[in-house]
Amino acid sequence: MRIRKKKHLAERLDGVREVLLVAMRDIPNVKLANLDKRYIDFKELFLNEYPVNLEIGCGKAGFILECAKRNSKENYLAVELLENIIVMGAEKCLKEQVKNVRFFNCGAEYLPRYIKPNSISKIFLNFSPPYPAGTYENRRLTKTELVLDYKDYLIDGGEVLQKTDDKDFFEYSYNQFEKNGFIVKDISSDIESGKIENIQTEYEKKFRKLNMPIYVLSAKVNKE
Ligand SMILES: C[S@@+](CC[C@H](N)C(=O)[O-])C[C@H]1O[C@@H](n2cnc3c(N)ncnc32)[C@H](O)[C@@H]1O
Structure with missing residues (x-):
């Protein structure tokens, strides 16, 4: 039974190859992978020079x-660790004929292999697993090593936008960005008041139904 399920998933992943640029099963361990650069040429990929944005943990x-x-003059890269989840997004993308999105089935740690420095306008971190501080902190998507990677990918003036329902994780991330030279702002109330446009994620819809507070930050990079 389990084997049949896996086989079915492999077929579905093959079916989305057109939009799936990186497949977890095709890459070696993270240290080897990041030494062997395979930078993606976005102009060649999207056939335009529009800004490129990145979501890590897209679900x-x-x-x-x-x-x-909503933004046909921007391009989007969607990164997700779990292949059974990313396949759903990639299938939807093909079905709805969305031309400006491509998918990476890998962990955030692998991205330095594919993303050139100074090439990304915005990075979205939406409801990334908060993992408790201490033992599991090393899995957080705002640990120092990854925050420095984000700084590297972003163009001058580029920005990380992070949403979470976890106050402790929000405060940790805020400090991480500030400590690493970003200009950080808590924009939670601007999102609530509608001053800044908000597109709700799947998790966000669930949390909002439960009236849970949502914390949002903007972390801008100044490279001058
Ligand atoms: C709680 S879900 C949120 C999904 C979606 N962003 C939303 O808001 O509905 C977090 C997602 O991040 C993914 N994730 C966690 N760590 C990751 C990593 N290191 N690299 C890529 N994706 C990761 C998980 O597999 C999961 O799908």
């Missing part, structure tokens, strides 16, 4: 597909 990709539909 079923509802957020990024909506961003892409």
